[in-house]
Amino acid sequence: MNLLIIVHNSFDSINNEIIIYLKNKQKVQVVDVDNSNFKSILENYKGVKIWASNCSNFLGDIWEDILQDKSSSLVLTENNSVLKTDKFIAQGVNFIVLPPNQCLYLNTKNHKVLRAAVEILTWSVDKMKIKERSLVALSRKENEVVNLLLQGLDDREIAKQLFISDKTVRNHISNILQKICLRNRTQLVLWALQEMGEIEQLS
The missing domain is CATH 1.10.10.10 (Winged helix-like DNA-binding domain superfamily/Winged helix DNA-binding domain)
Structure with missing residues (x-):
């Protein structure tokens, strides 16, 4: 399975650990939204997209991009204060909030998105096992x-x-x-x- 991980501004160490974990299991391409080629990469990519960010302006900057292809997109964040979860749920956006504020909402029948979510949740469980x-x-x-x-x-x-x-x-x-x-x-x-x-x- 191929994954495109889209990094938005702040990208902390826990998310970087997830990228390393996913790279060991999948073919992963990482692109920053500030990259000059970001839009062309996004337009030409047809696989699963993971939007990773902890920034307060997350929704304002890339919300429309997420909504355009929400069936094959998954939002990933560690900061649940960033997520206006009611808005995400109302729009049918798939998201995962990482520990210690773990929560998730999946509204997709795309098996590749579900598989990516399972991989991330498996990582989270292993992280919390202690x-x-x-x-x-x-x-x-x-x-x-x-x-x-x-x-x-x-x-x-x-x-x-x-x-x-x-x-x-x-x-x-x-x-x-x-x-x-x-x-x-x-x-x-x-x-x-x-x-x-x-x-x-x-x-």
Whole structure:
């Protein structure tokens, strides 16, 4: 299966990971909307198109292009604040929002679009697997950082305890949040307490 991935302005690392993943499975061509040949490439391409963007002006710039061939197009973003999902659904546009704000809407009978969606969702599931968000998924040092966070220590105090820099502490916390698909330290502390059985699972 051939895929055309259309990159719109901001294209972050998680989406770049998806491109690498898809390139290992499909024939993928990537084009930026700022490329001078973008329009001619789009007009001559008849396969599945994936529109990837996290920009707030996403719809204004390329909405009409998406609507012209929505049956073979799939919108991909990590930022669900970008997507006016009611508008997307009303117009029958296929879209996937990546974790941690995962949602999707598919309104196509095009088996190639569905197959591309399955590939992306498979990648997302694998990305989120992390042993059912178990503390076992974390490294020894990451577990030490979580334990000190639970004691109410700040970055500087954690750094002092572990003989590492403040920046390294922040890097550990960022890696932990990405690994278990959480957004901030508050969620991390609540999740860790749940894992340890200190509080009931949140609904």
